[in-house]
Amino acid sequence: MTHHTKSFHIAFQPLGLRARFPEGQSILECARNAGVDLVSVCGGNGTCGKCKVQIVSGDVSEPTQRETDVLTESGINKGYRMACQTFAKSDLVINIPAESLSALQRLQVEGLEIPLSPDPLVQSYHLELSAPSLSDLRGDDIRVMDGLGKQHGIPCHTMDEAVLRSISSTLRTNDWRVSAFVREQEVISLGAVDGPSLGVAIDLGTTKVAGYLVDLQTGKTLAAKGVMNPQIAYGEDVIARIVHARKSPEDASMLQAKVVESLNRLSHDLCREVTCKQENIQEMVIVGNTAMHHLLLNLPVGQLAKAPYVPAVSGAMDVKARDLGFLTSKGAYVHVLPNIAAFVGADHVAMLEGCHAWDAKGPLLAIDIGTNTEISLAVDGHITSVSCASGPAFEGAHISHGMRASSGAIDHFQIIDGSVTYHTIQGTKPTGICGSGIFDILAQLFLNNIVDQSGRIIQDHPRVQDKQNIREFIIVDKHETANGSNISITQGDVRELQLAKAAIQTGINVLLKDRGLAHEDVSEVVVAGAFGNYLDLSSVIAIGMFPNLTLSRFRQVGNAAGMGAKIALISGERRQTIQKLTRKIRYIELADFPGFNDIYMKAISLGHNQMGYSDKIQ
Numbered sequence: 001m002t003h004h005t006k007s008f009h010i011a012f013q014p015l016g017l018r019a020r021f022p023e024g025q026s027i028l029e030c031a032r033n034a035g036v037d038l039v040s041v042c043g044g045n046g047t048c049g050k051c052k053v054q055i056v057s058g059d060v061s062e063p064t065q066r067e068t069d070v071l072t073e074s075g076i077n078k079g080y081r082m083a084c085q086t087f088a089k090s091d092l093v094i095n096i097p098a099e100s101l102s103a104l105q106r107l108q109v110e111g112l113e114i115p116l117s118p119d120p121l122v123q124s125y126h127l128e129l130s131a132p133s134l135s136d137l138r139g140d141d142i143r144v145m146d147g148l149g150k151q152h153g154i155p156c157h158t159m160d161e162a163v164l165r166s167i168s169s170t171l172r173t174n175d176w177r178v179s180a181f182v183r184e185q186e187v188i189s190l191g192a193v194d195g196p197s198l199g200v201a202i203d204l205g206t207t208k209v210a211g212y213l214v215d216l217q218t219g220k221t222l223a224a225k226g227v228m229n230p231q232i233a234y235g236e237d238v239i240a241r242i243v244h245a246r247k248s249p250e251d252a253s254m255l256q257a258k259v260v261e262s263l264n265r266l267s268h269d270l271c272r273e274v275t276c277k278q279e280n281i282q283e284m285v286i287v288g289n290t291a292m293h294h295l296l297l298n299l300p301v302g303q304l305a306k307a308p309y310v311p312a313v314s315g316a317m318d319v320k321a322r323d324l325g326f327l328t329s330k331g332a333y334v335h336v337l338p339n340i341a342a343f344v345g346a347d348h349v350a351m352l353e354g355c356h357a358w359d360a361k362g363p364l365l366a367i368d369i370g371t372n373t374e375i376s377l378a379v380d381g382h383i384t385s386v387s388c389a390s391g392p393a394f395e396g397a398h399i400s401h402g403m404r405a406s407s408g409a410i411d412h413f414q415i416i417d418g419s420v421t422y423h424t425i426q427g428t429k430p431t432g433i434c435g436s437g438i439f440d441i442l443a444q445l446f447l448n449n450i451v452d453q454s455g456r457i458i459q460d461h462p463r464v465q466d467k468q469n470i471r472e473f474i475i476v477d478k479h480e481t482a483n484g485s486n487i488s489i490t491q492g493d494v495r496e497l498q499l500a501k502a503a504i505q506t507g508i509n510v511l512l513k514d515r516g517l518a519h520e521d522v523s524e525v526v527v528a529g530a531f532g533n534y535l536d537l538s539s540v541i542a543i544g545m546f547p548n549l550t551l552s553r554f555r556q557v558g559n560a561a562g563m564g565a566k567i568a569l570i571s572g573e574r575r576q577t578i579q580k581l582t583r584k585i586r587y588i589e590l591a592d593f594p595g596f597n598d599i600y601m602k603a604i605s606l607g608h609n610q611m612g613y614s615d616k617i618q
């Protein structure tokens, strides 16, 4: 007798991975087999609660005791389950919350679509022109502009000079049938009919660059790709780049050329993915912090790093793409969003747009975590911003065993019933600790009384040792690591993390104090940026870096700056609104804020008790 095992079809969203699985495999196993890298710190024992998924449709097994212990009743009612405890009973559609995915996969999922009908600045018009004759001796340029007026009612006054240089051959090789691309009454490009109208949105970070190829007519993202900023070789942070650029004008233009070259390669790769050409790119929008913005535009940077710290340009700019060295259609423009201050740049403006901060009613905190952390508080459309020097700890730098988020990095850590569990990116043997792992570790050591409120590592734990006068807590023993040496967190590391935490907490507290608000008044906290997306919120709340609010008030939004850049790319109207609203943003210089030192010193302690959190911030 043949035994038929039942099988079910399971779709994992938003990744779009789907496959058929035999009955009896846990959702966690199915996910792994489908190539979904679910976080499972306890390895499927049902103790860590990290493998949370949401059953969107279909029947599954009843919740186990472990699940009812870890999940809330309302969570279970909404379909939330622990993947390692749940078995399919029918075909399923499963939603994977961002926090249940390991770091690498989260990068790939960021293809969010824009909920906006496109009204791009560049519009294309199909023209059928008559050839010149003895009775019609108009010049080619006038012929095109008359055609735009007569056939489409578009009054055009100028034509890009590079378009003019090739206009005669373009019209004749296309037999007088062409598409004209018009931007604010200027013909910026002329080409074969039916050429696509593409735009590129770039989030130019100090470390990473994200690029999106967008169809300007539909607003759809056609391709997305991330690369490293090649300027890293000339300094890890903005200050080092500024110092380098100030050595000589040649050094500054070299930095500019490096970044343009890599952006050209990036847009080339994006176009190749959809078999288009760079000459179909009709518009670019670039956002970056103020230093990246200035270096890209060949603007002076000295004043950014010298008190009283001001940008050379804070308004939005439109520049011919070719003048910066970009490969695009002949007359395409690059639009750069406005800056707020020397250390709160156009990328933060884009993030505010991407997370709809201007429309938020209740007090909303928008936090973009990085080496420099920008934070804004939005209350009824009024925005105040600060910039905090949070340091490179989030990138794993300046931490003894820190590393960037890549394969082998410990990205999650927990102490369960006294024993240590961790998860590495791609599940390989641990090689170091990345930012999210570092903050998990600090939180877990603090919650388990291994690190006290002052940040001191307390000695009476078997994993704590003093080596050459340096106290450390062993995270992974050398027998389990990739390189055969211990992975630990030292007293010095804890101090470094306390400074990063204090910087961010101070920024939040100053913004709230300035408006006379307390933590519990905040209705929403938006955490953006590649790093912010991977953070375990309960860890950073536990150490006191973020306000002690219920998790439902937090929203981790991924690359909101990239989203904001895309919105500015496809909507001329939003672009104008952004400019208008950015001018109204009030920037607070932290060090000048009354009581700054006090607020900062208090923020160095771990936890929430020291702050009088239920009161207004003192």
Ligand code: FES
Residues within 6 Å of the ligand: 039, 040, 041, 042, 043, 044, 045, 046, 047, 048, 049, 050, 051, 082, 083, 084, 085
């Ligand atoms: S993997 Fe499911 S609870 Fe830990």
